Structures are given as C-alpha cells and as structure tokens.
Amino acid sequence: MAPRKKTPTMIWVRKSQQPENMATTEKNKSLLDCSPLLEELPQSSNSVSKSQLPLATEEHTLSKKDWSLLPEEILHIISEKLEDGFDVIHARSVCHPWRFVFPFPSCLLRTSYHLPSFEKFPRKARGFCTLEKFPMFLFRVRAPAVADELPSKFFVGGINRDKLEDHMQLPSPLQCSVKVKIQGSDPSLMNILDCQILPLGYQCRMIGYDPNSLETSFRGVAVLPLNKEEGGREFVVLIGYSHLLLVLRSAEMKWMRVEKASRADCKHIVTFRGKFYAVFINGDVSVIDPYSLEATPLRPSDRLSSQNYLVPSGNDELFLVERIIVRGSVIEFSKLACRVSRLDEETGKWVVVTDLGDRVLLIGQLGNSSCSAKELPDGCGVSGNSMLFINEIFNETYSYKYGVDTGNAEDNLNLWRSSKETSVTILNTSPMVALRIDREKL
Numbered sequence: 001m002a003p004r005k006k007t008p009t010m011i012w013v014r015k016s017q018q019p020e021n022m023a024t025t026e027k028n029k030s031l032l033d034c035s036p037l038l039e040e041l042p043q044s045s046n047s048v049s050k051s052q053l054p055l056a057t058e059e060h061t062l063s064k065k066d067w068s069l070l071p072e073e074i075l076h077i078i079s080e081k082l083e084d085g086f087d088v089i090h091a092r093s094v095c096h097p098w099r100f101v102f103p104f105p106s107c108l109l110r111t112s113y114h115l116p117s118f119e120k121f122p123r124k125a126r127g128f129c130t131l132e133k134f135p136m137f138l139f140r141v142r143a144p145a146v147a148d149e150l151p152s153k154f155f156v157g158g159i160n161r162d163k164l165e166d167h168m169q170l171p172s173p174l175q176c177s178v179k180v181k182i183q184g185s186d187p188s189l190m191n192i193l194d195c196q197i198l199p200l201g202y203q204c205r206m207i208g209y210d211p212n213s214l215e216t217s218f219r220g221v222a223v224l225p226l227n228k229e230e231g232g233r234e235f236v237v238l239i240g241y242s243h244l245l246l247v248l249r250s251a252e253m254k255w256m257r258v259e260k261a262s263r264a265d266c267k268h269i270v271t272f273r274g275k276f277y278a279v280f281i282n283g284d285v286s287v288i289d290p291y292s293l294e295a296t297p298l299r300p301s302d303r304l305s306s307q308n309y310l311v312p313s314g315n316d317e318l319f320l321v322e323r324i325i326v327r328g329s330v331i332e333f334s335k336l337a338c339r340v341s342r343l344d345e346e347t348g349k350w351v352v353v354t355d356l357g358d359r360v361l362l363i364g365q366l367g368n369s370s371c372s373a374k375e376l377p378d379g380c381g382v383s384g385n386s387m388l389f390i391n392e393i394f395n396e397t398y399s400y401k402y403g404v405d406t407g408n409a410e411d412n413l414n415l416w417r418s419s420k421e422t423s424v425t426i427l428n429t430s431p432m433v434a435l436r437i438d439r440e441k442l
Contacts, residue, residue, distance in 0.1 A: 068095040075101040086197050110134045113223065118239065118246055118255050130207040131237060133223055136200035138371055140380070154382070154435075198375060201314060203367040206239070211268075217242040220269040222276055224290045226250075236290045238276045240266025245278060247293055261286045261295040270310045270368070272318040273345070279308050285320065287348075300341060300350045311361045313370035318343040319361060320350050321387065324415070338387070338400060338416040354402050354414070356385045364390035365433050381422060381437035388424060390433050395426040399437075 075098060082088050085105035092099045111133045117125040140154050209218040219240035226234040226249075237248045238258070243265050245258040264282035271277070276288040277298075283306060285298045306322035313319065322339045340361075341350035358374040360382055373384035382388075387400040398418035406417060421439065428434035 068097045072101060090193060108135060115248060116253055118241055121246060121255055131221060131223060132207060133202055133204045135202055136369060138198040138200055140196040142194050142196060198371050200369040200371055219266045222269040222271045224271055238269055238288060240269060258288060258293060258295055268310060270312050272312045273315055277310050279310050283308050309363050309368055311368040311370055313359055340416055358384035361387040381439045390435055392426060397424045398422060
C-alpha cells in the first residue's frame with residue numbers, strides 16, 4: 001500500500017465585531033486588526049517617532065519607506081479601490097495614520113440584537129438575551145513553492161476578540177495575525193497576510209446557549225430583516241426552543257408561537273432568499289414566511305429514515321442532506337449513505353441531485369455552509385462535488401462523494417458515500433472545530 005500523504009488542517013473560528021473607537025479603548029483590542037498592537041510593540045531599530053522625523057524629502061521617504069508620510073488624499077484614493085474587507089484590514093495594520101483613514105469594513109462586523117428572554121415561554125420571563133450574527137471565512141495558508149510536499153493547512157471561520165490576559169506580542173509591527181486555540185496546546189499565531197480567504201456566509205448564535213447541549217432546550221436561531229429594500233430597520237427572529245418554534249418581531253418585542261410547523265423538536269434553522277427554513281429531529285422540514293409567520297411543510301416525496309441537514313449555498317441553492325439510518329443495525333457513521341436534494345422554489349419540492357459542481361458542503365458544529373473548491377489548489381485535500389461532516393462523535397470521518405463503489409454488491413451506487421481516498425480527523429470541537437485531512441498519495 002502506498003504511503004499516505006498528510007494534507008490540511010482545518011480550523012473553525014468565529015469573526016468578532018471591531019468597533020471604530022477601538023484605538024482609544026484598550027479592552028476592545030483584537031488580534032485580527034493588529035494596528036492597536038503597535039502601541040505595545042517595541043520600536044524597531046530603524047524606526048523613529050514623528051517628533052524625530054526630518055523634513056520629508058523624496059529621497060528620505062523612499063529610502064526609509066515611511067508609509068505614514070503618504071498624503072491623506074492619496075490614502076482616500078486607495079481606500080476607494082479596496083473592495084475586499086481583509087485588504088482594508090491589512091491597510092489599517094500598516095501604521096496609525098492609515099488606521100484613522102481606513103474605516104473598519106462593515107462586512108466584517110458582528111451584529112448584536114438584545115431581546116427579551118424566552119426561557120419561561122409562554123410565561124413572561126425577566127431579563128434579556130443577546131443574539132449575534134457573525135460572518136464565517138475559510139483561510140488557506142499559502143505554502144511556498146519549495147514546500148509542495150509538506151502538509152497544507154486550512155483555518156475556517158472568523159476571529160474571537162482578544163482578551164488582555166491572553167495578549168501575545170507580535171514579532172513584526174506589520175503582521176496581521178489571528179490567535180488560534182486548540183485544547184491541549186498553547187495558543188499560536190497565524191499570519192493572515194499570507195492567506196487565501198474565502199467567505200462562508202453568516203451564522204447566528206444566542207450567547208450563553210449551546211444548541212448541541214442537553215442542558216438547555218435551545219435548538220437553533222436565525223434572523224431576517226424586514227422591508228430591507230425600503231430602508232426599514234425592522235427584523236424578525238426565529239428560534240427552536242423545546243418542542244416549539246418561537247418568533248419575535250422587533251416592532252413588538254414579544255415571543256409568539258409558530259403554529260403547524262412540526263410535532264417534533266426543532267433541530268436547526270437557516271435562512272434562504274428571505275425566508276426561514278427549519279429542520280426537525282423526525283426529518284420534517286418547514287418553510288416559514290417572515291411576514292405572515294405561516295409554516296409550510298417541505299417534506300421529500302420519498303421519505304427516508306434519516307438525519308436531515310439544511311445547507312445553504314449563498315442565495316444560489318438550498319440543499320437537503322439526508323443521512324440514511326438503517327434501523328435494527330449497529331450505526332457506523334463512516335458507512336452511512338446520504339441522499340442530497342436541492343430545493344425547487346417554484347414547485348416547493350426537493351429534487352434529488354448527483355452532482356454539486358465545484359461546491360463543498362460543510363456540515364458541522366457551528367452551522368452548515370458551502371464554499372467553492374475551484375479556487376483551491378489540487379491536492380490540498382478539499383475537492384469539489386463533495387461533503388465533509390465535521391461533527392462526528394468518534395472524531396473520524398471521510399469526505400463524501402457520489403457513486404462510491406464500496407465493493408459490496410448490496411450497496412446502492414446511486415447515493416453519496418464516504419470515500420476512503422480522504423480521511424478526516426476531528427482534533428477539536430470547542431471553541432472551534434479543528435480538522436486534519438489526510439489524502440492518499442497517488
């Protein structure tokens with residue numbers, strides 16, 4: 001058997017909010033936008049303060065490369081040309097003057113909603129709860145050309161806010177870094193200046209509530225804006241709580257029950273093209289209109305005994321992944337087959353698919369998402385037309401492909417199954433999901 005080549009490590013992290021006044025508020029420092037860290041870093045031997053600067057001649061500026069002397073008019077022109085939020089982050093990390101000219105990109109901010117508590121529904125509970133909506137990303141570390149044979153690394157998600165007691169000194173004042181924590185190891189820094197970054201959409205969480213915990217009855221949350229085209233600021237929130245679906249309109253700030261969704265407990269909630277979609281532990285799927293609050297069932301025509309997952313691919317497609325459970329047998333998650341369908345909105349039906357194109361469906365702890373593999377290099381361990389389950393209880397799984405031949409004549413080839421070409425080891429699940437992906441050397 002040929003030796004196996006180890007390839008990427010993937011880590012889920014979350015992106016945090018960065019307020020504009022962070023330059024004057026020490027407790028809000030973040031390792032992503034590292035320009036405030038410059039105040040705490042020792043000056044390099046060839047750097048000087050503004051009070052020590054001689055007249056800014058062209059020769060002196062070019063030799064020292066003091067970017068803080070660039071005219072503000074030029075900086076404003078540069079800022080208008082930057083479309084990617086992380087390019088703006090990199091620019092803000094150059095020096096203090098650049099930080100004040102380049103505003104923090106709104107697309108990277110976390111949105112918070114302060115809502116009345118829902119814990120004692122239908123009784124009115126005291127206190128409040130906080131809902132956060134945050135962006136997710138995939139970071140691929142670009143390896144040098146001489147390191148083609150070395151394992152590649154991936155970091156998927158966003159960034160948690162740095163705490164003062166966890167502060168780490170950076171080796172360079174121009175380094176824009178993310179601190180990564182994995183259980184059982186010391187925190188380490190990843191320089192995102194050398195990373196390829198792919199967006200994975202948004203996820204929501206209710207602070208203090210874990211949808212995977214058995215200690216609470218909370219099972220997922222999502223939020224949608226109302227009348228966004230007309231500039232409205234109203235919104236509606238949907239949560240799964242106990243065996244109920246609860247909804248709140250911002251205009252009323254009161255929790256109400258959504259009727260006729262399902263008799264089973266809610267498992268997960270996503271949003272797609274301005275509507276809520278909820279999946280339940282018995283396999284039911286419902287779509288909820290945010291204006292009328294009416295629930296409509298979207299059951300597959302051929303009902304299976306399965307664990308169901310909803311995976312949005314931006315605003316392009318909504319996929320239903322059914323992981324088939326064979327009753328009366330010992331469950332081996334790595335051997336379970338899947339059926340994948342996409343939503344046909346016009347007919348309100350699920351259409352079975354055998355090809356995902358260049359998409360990779362990621363099904364895991366922090367929510368389900370999708371990314372395009374065409375921007376990833378060959379041999380990195382993540383390829384298109386595949387699925388990755390990153391929430392396995394035994395910490396080992398495989399990449400799923402369609403039509404995999406298991407060698408068993410009884411296995412239906414018209415399903416999605418785990419491919420032994422790529423194995424996935426789950427290294428960590430909290431506060432992030434860390435994966436090691438090993439691909440067989442061809």
